[in-house]
Amino acid sequence: MFKFLMNVHHVISVSPLQCEILLMSIHSVSNRIAIDGTPIQLSCRARLPLAIAGLLLTVQAQAFLPTPASLVTTGELALNTDTNTNTNKAKAETDAxxxxxxxxxxxxxxxxAQDTTWRRxxxxxDEKKGLFGKNKNISAVDDARFFLSSNGREDSGAELDAMLVAFADEMANKTNNSETNNTAQASNSxxxxxRFPARAKWLSDTLAIDKSAMQVTCPELTAWMQKLAPEQLSIMFAQEYLDNPLSAFAHTLLRIDSKASVADLSQIHHAYALNDTVDGDTKDNFVLYAIKSMTGGYNNLxxxxxxxEKLAKYLQxxxxxxxxxxxxxxxxxxxxxxxxxxxTKELKLPYYFTSDNCASEILxxxxxxxxxxxxxxxxxxxxxxxxxxxLxxxxxxxxxxNYTPADSTLRQAQLNKVKQESKQLGYHNNPKQMLNEIKSAQLNKVSSMSADGQTLLPHQIAVSDTNPLNRHSLQMGSIGIGQRGDNNYIDLGARAGYHDTLDHPSGFPQFFDLEGASATVRLYDTDIDKANQPKSVVLQNLTLIKGRSFNPVNSAKKGKTWGASIEATRVNDGSQQDGTDHLVGSLGYESGWSWAFGTPSAGTGEMPPQLCYTFLAGTAQTGRGINKGFRVGAGVNAGCRYQINNQLRAQAELQxxxxxxxxxxxxxxxxxxxxxISSLGLQYDIxxxxxxxxxxxxxxxxxIDANDDVQxxxxxxx
Structure with missing residues (x-):
């Protein structure tokens, strides 16, 4: 019988569409034809005779199998396609x-239609996160070009069916081309x-569709894939950068490696960067730009x-x-x-600085x-x-x-080495010109990248303690007991992020100071018999954002030292006798200088661990409780932060x-x-x-009524 079948195979002309129908019709049969309990996997391209044998050996399948005579007849008809074009087209459509x-x-x-992958x-x-979450029944994309069905945005089933119809159309077109001796494949971008190769691949894999039966040439997609040649993906994390507020919370992008860059990770000219960012209007001023970035006023890009190119921007x-x-x-x-x-690369989705951003797209x-x-x-x-x-x-x-130090980190390592060698030789001062040349990005071209910017160079310094995997969690809750004047209190606080100078420093850029979305509620144990007693429960502080950027003048960092804050806080009004505290809205800005001192970690590009600073500060406050409802201030803020050991830090400041x-x-x-105002902070890490x-x-x-506050x-x- 198998000899007969092999002979039959030579005289049968079966289109890809007919073959696909034949295999899908006998799918259940093929699962019952097994060798050692393993179902035989059928393929139109390689095992059609074996599939026909399975049909002949199964009684239930006889109704689906044409007789040898009819097969021969089909073969004879296939030889006359030139005179039966309309008939073949009709048959192809029927088969489709x-x-x-x-x-x-x-x-x-x-x-x-409800499969997790298809919906994604x-x-x-996947789910709706409270009142402000995304509606799980509507796609986040409102561009009609992203859907084949007019109801695709609201109905994943309608989009699935439209994709299946597109599959059938492609198969019919391919069959018509092959049966009219048209050997050229369809080319239609x-x-x-x-347009949707990822959807097509997932559906064809899930439904076990023979891909050879619906191949279509996609020159633009093919060229794009050949250009990227993706073999491996990595996340590149660029640490926080306060001198650009939109990069204050760090940045992530995907590195796309080809076979060449996988074999040698230093060959970065064979890799590409996939970056999701904000498509903002550079003509907008900073405040408007920030507001639009946070509220979805811009699209993503x-x-x-x-x-x-991307790596050089961050490192240099x-x-x-x-x-x-x-x-x-x-x-x-x-x-x-x-x-x-x-x-999805051409879609215009709303960009939200905190929720739909570079990091969320990777997940x-x-x-x-x-x-x-x-x-x-x-x-x-x-x-x-x-x-x-x-996560x-x-x-x-x-x-x-893999760690890649910034150019300034490498210059700082050189600066540390020169100072350490001079100290060992008994010199207390280095020539100022030599130190300035080391710190200068123009005069000292040391870098982690080659001169042509195409290759990563091996760095000769120890890894800095800035790996974000080592940092503390960004969210924080606190409970404190204290005394203000003669009144005892309990503070309950929460901070959505991020880090201040007394927090554990591992995993953050040195001297990093940025807090956002924090609040503190104070519960007083008041004495009703005394005058000027505070309310039993008060909002002590509500911070939208507060931070300082420290770039010490005696380090290799080239940025400025500055700070800013937007918050509601309680202040003592010193304009009136025995004035009490009042809640005010406060907007502040600082600009100044900072200096690093002490002994840095050996062999690293870290700055010395101690820091002192001086700011010229300006503040505007408004609130109903204070004199005339407002006050503006200017002055000097000076302080020092001291790293006592890995677990203990102190900071003192005079405003x-x-x-x-x-x-x-x-x-x-x-x-x-x-x-x-003088203040002192001390933190011990358990x-x-x-x-x-x-x-x-x-x-x-x-x-004022109460001068001191200890907690x-x-x-x-x-």
Whole structure:
């Protein structure tokens, strides 16, 4: 019988469409024809005779199998296609409809319309996060070009069916071309298979569709994939950079490696950078730009550029250390992610600085190829780059880690070495000109990249303690007990992020100081028999954002030292006798100088661990409780931070503001005055997640009710 079948194979002419229908019709039969319990996998291209043999050996399949005579007749008809074009087209359409019905039945049985991967490919959210979460029943994409179905944005099933129809059309077209002796493949970049290759691949794999039966040439997609040649993906993390507020929370992008750069990671000219950023209007002023970036006023922008160009910007222009983490993804998953990027790279989605940003897009792409993972939904509303890196590490996605120091870090290492050698030789001062030449980016061209910017050079310094995997959690809760004047109190506080100068420094840029979305509520134990007693419960502080950027003048860093704050806080009004505290809105800015001193970590590009600073400060405050409802101040803020050991840090500061309320007719009310404040902070780290902190401050003003405030608090990072 098998000899007969092999002979029959030579005289049968079966189109790809007919072959696909034949194989899908006998799918259940082929699963019962097994060798040692393993089902035989059929292929139109290689094992059609064996498939026909399976049919002959199964009684239930006889109705589907043509007789040998009819097969010969079909073969004879195939030889006369020139005179039967219309008949063949009609038959191809009939066969396509039969396949379409089979696919629809399978997709319904498997409920593919609600499959996690299919919904993620269409930008449907996995879940709704409270009132401000995304609607899981509507795609985040509102561009009609992203959908084949007019109802695709609201109905994943309608989009699935439209894709299956596109499959059937492609198969029919291919069959018609082959049966009219047209050997040229269709070339149509607007084809659904060319526009949505990731969807097509997932559906064809899930439904076990023979890909050879619906091949279409996609020249633009092919050229793009050949250009990127994706073999491996890595996350590049550029550390926080306060001198550009939009980079204050760090940045992440995907490094796309080809075979050449996988074989030698230093050959970065064979790699590309996939960067999701904000497509902002550079004509907008900074405040408007920041507001639009945070509220979705701009669209996102997918950039795919040569990797050396992006890396140079961070290492050389911004002076930011970079950490690269290879992702533990299979080559097939890498290919599918890049195919999905092809589908989405032209979309104009709203960009939200805290939730839909460079970091969230990386998690979304990984979620597409790992349906069992729910990475993006594990993070809160704010998706911060370092949280993403830590989450991927916890979930086992990071296969290796590489550190690339910034140019300024390498210059700092040289500066440290020269100073250390001079100290060992007994010299206390180095020639100023020599130190300035080492610090100068123009005179000292040391870099982690080659002169042509195409290759990574091996660095000869120890790794700095800036790996974000080693940092404390950004969220923090605290409870403190203290005394202000004669009143005891309890403080309850929470901070959404980020880090101040007394927090554990590992994993952050040196002297990093940035806090956002924090609040403190104070519960007083008041004495009702005394005058000027505070309310039992008050909002002590509500900070939108507050931070300082330290770039010591005696280091290799080239930036300025400055600070800014936007907050609501309680202040003592020194304009009136026995004045009490009041809640005010406060806007402040500082500009000044800082100096690093002490002995830096050996062999690293870290600055010395101690810091002193001086700022010229200006502040504007407004609130109903203070004199005339406002005050403006200017003065000097000076202080020092001291790293006692790895677990203990201290900071002392003196603020010398001069306040102005405006002139007053009341002789007991001052319109302007000095109000110095001295403060001391001390933190001891129990471990990476727990710490104890002491804060004390004293206001050198005799016209306020309570001058001193001392507090001990427990802080928990989570």
């Amino acid at each position: 409809n039969q396949l379409l019905n089979l696919w629809r039945e399978q997709s319904t049985t498997k409920n593919l 490919l269409l930008y449907f959210s 607007n084809s659904a298979l060319c 997918i950039e795919i550029d040569p990797y050396p 222009d911004d002076e930011r250390d970079a950490w690269t983490y290879q992702l533990d993804l299979t080559p097939e998953e890498v290919q599918q992610i890049i195919l999905h990027v092809w589908e 979304r792409l990984i979620d597409v190829v790992r349906p069992e993972q729910h990475l993006l939904s594990q993070l809160p509303y704010a998706v911060i780059p370092s949280d993403v890196v830590q 991927l590490n916890k979930e086992g996605f990071l296969a290796s880690t 010398l503001p001069y306040w102005y309320h405006g002139s007053s007719d009341d002789s007991n009310v001052r319109g302007h005055y000095w109000q110095p 471990d990476k997640k727990q710490a104890l902190r002491i804060n004390a401050n004293y206001e050198w003003q005799d016209r 001990l608090s427990y802080r928990r990072y989570f």
